[in-house]
Amino acid sequence: MNRDHILAYALPALVAVAVVLGWEWAVAAFEVQPFVLPAPSAIVAAGIENWSSLMASAWITIRTTLAAFAIALTLGVALAVIFSQSRMIERAFLPYAVTLQVTPIVAIAPLVAIWVGLDNGETAVLVLAVIVAFFPILANTTLGLRSADRQLHELFDLYRATRWQRLVRLQFPAALPYLLAGMKIAGGLALIGTVVAELSAGTGTSTGLAWRISEGTNRLQMAKVFAALALLSAIGIAIYALLSWIERQALKRWHESARPRE
Amino acid sequence: MLLAFDHVTKRFPSGVEALHDVSFAIQDGDFVSLVGPSGCGKSTALRLIAGLTEPTAGALKWNGKPPALGFVFQDPALMPWTTVEANVRLPLDLAGLDAATARTRVDEALGLVGLSAFANAYPRELSGGMKMRVSLARALAAKPSILLMDEPFAALDELTRERLNDELRELWATQKLTIVFVTHSIYESVYLSSRILVMSPRPGRVVADIAMDEPRRRDPEFRISPLYGERCRAVRAALQTDDAR
Ligand SMILES: Nc1ncnc2c1ncn2[C@@H]1O[C@H](COP(=O)(O)OP(=O)(O)OP(=O)(O)O)[C@@H](O)[C@H]1O
């Protein structure tokens, strides 16, 4: 590890320590009410006290997020491939994909909850999270499949490549950097989608972290709310870090974005 | 006759006329060089032969059905995401050749361009000239009967260029191969070709068709022979008469 590397971790860590200490001090010094802002120590205590219920909820949220991400990835790539094969189909269906994307998810939530059945809270949440996460995959992959070098396309023409050969050997590899960038966005959106959907459609049958948060808020148990928030952030960071790592591994041999600077 | 341009005109949708009423024939086994100023339609002529674009007027006439083509583009056009070896193997993979045959062909082709040691390198790890040689190896691996080459050696140093010139001549002399070769270098065209077509500035027309004597006998001595000097002068003169107009 070189100096740059150490600083990249040390500096944010230092900021975190400073903020936590200042926060702890400020809450005590100004006698802030715990239902307004609990001290960090109280949050940790609440986290330990509610460990098993928080973990159970975190697991539900993680499971839904990952499932939503996987479905969004499959759907998005499949649809992008279909679009890349036929401009007609793209013209016909892209507007609806966009409409689904730009309609605020909170507004569709009650509808979806009713359609999948009010006692299927988790399914409703999953459907909504997929809707949120799927668009960046579709948009990026569609763009990527179309962005292969023109000269390489001509090479494939010259050797009379089949559609399938062109797709697999030319368009997919060319789309990979775009797809991976889309996956990073979609990973975050899957989590956001899951949380928003839990808040607006989870009718008590879905007890993920978002539900713990709204439950804690209703009972003014702010320390518990903050503990759940911290867990959500940790999940988000982990997803992002994992996807970034995958991106780097996949691209480091050839793509400019992953090129080490000399 | 293998192929004839019959009053071919190519106009792009932008309105640019790249070729104007061009007629010439290529014989089986020719080594034809196209020389002419930048932008006169040389690349366009190659693309027409390869069927990558269609003439606006006139027609390309093949004697029989178009044979297997190899194309060395003006840019190397390599797939950045895979190795040199896989790039060279691409035409063979697309044709569904079995792995063992493909393997030998790729090794052969890489040996020919002097890049055997770089089989597992990625394109970004190569210099411009090396990329061009990979592109040449890829065209050769498919064993085409017509090889179209668009300024393939422009980015190479003098010595490598001369070595590859000799390799190419050797290849042409020993294999049943027709070559259409675009170059800016008068010397290169004279050294390599059996025929030189000189083109005018845009819109391109063929202004001179210079046949070379005894084209199959060449060695480095040829570069200092009187015939070589005389031919270079002829090509230069043909290029210049047209400049003056
Ligand atoms: N796809 C295209 N669309 C519009 N114009 C084009 C296209 N391709 C080529 N041209 C034009 O046609 C003319 C001939 O182009 P071409 O590439 O054949 O020239 P060239 O003789 O190969 O030049 P150079 O020696 O610089 O490579 C140029 O003026 C160019 O701008």
Ligand SMILES: [Mg+2]
């Ligand atoms: Mg050109």
